[in-house]
């Protein structure tokens with residue numbers, strides 16, 4: 001269906017190109033500022049119907065906050081939900097992704113969820129490994145398995161740029177160290193977080209990660225899951241409630257599928273049991289979400305009836 005329907009996918013892309021003009025490329029991490037604001041593309045990877053890409057899918061970009069889903073997955077594999085959620089909450093924040101305001105006032109100073117920066121830095125501090133490089137490699141190896149693409153690796157320039165300008169994240173991390181949320185070396189947690197945000201991918205990689213989650217942790221064509229489906233259920237639920245930062249509620253109403261965005265303009269979306277979708281559109285809104293990318297997902301959801309709360 002998806003291959004045969006490439007015309008529909010192309011129409012959805014063309015209809016939404018105009019919205020790239022309504023956003024801006026993030027430049028608070030200077031290296032991200034080089035992205036082309038007019039770029040737009042997406043890949044759909046389906047369970048039984050192959051994979052199709054339209055638009056500027058050759059564009060490479062960094063995961064940015066999309067990496068938060070993968071870090072959470074690895075931390076859950078390492079420690080289990082009980083230990084992980086003792087340190088980080090499960091509630092939507094309603095605040096910007098890099099907000100510091102609730103850290104002091106929340107119960108036990110827990111960051112509200114793993115999809116905001118504070119939560120993701122705390123999660124990074126829990127990823128097991130002898131040193132940062134080993135921890136980073138563990139995450140990359142999992143990505144290689146999910147995508148069958150062993151080329152996925154660090155974008156060194158973005159990493160350096162982010163590390164040089166990441167003072168807000170540094171302040172979040174040191175605050176969490178002072179309250180005991182971070183128990184390990186704070187600089188190492190930050191370094192790993194910056195590296196994970198700087199992993200370079202294409203839309204097709206995101207779509208395959210999405211399909212892996214849509215398949216409840218199974219690699220296409222393999223029967224036994226690589227990760228416990230209960231863990232995938234946690235990831236999808238947190239993506240649904242918090243994946244689009246303080247626009248998660250609106251996105252859930254209009255699109256209705258679990259998704260995670262990043263300030264590079266990428267969006268990873270999952271239609272459980274059906275497909276994974278990867279979108280790139282570097283022009284983002286003031287909440288950090290790709291403007292045209294969200295419109296594409298809304299159109300795909302309406303065209304194919306993907307909203308998870310749909311009349312049967």
Ligand SMILES: NC(=O)CC[C@H](N)C(=O)O
Pocket residue numbers: 063064065066097098117162169197261262263264288
């Ligand atoms: N929303 C995002 O994608 C933020 C990730 C970015 N690396 C940051 O820490 O600021």
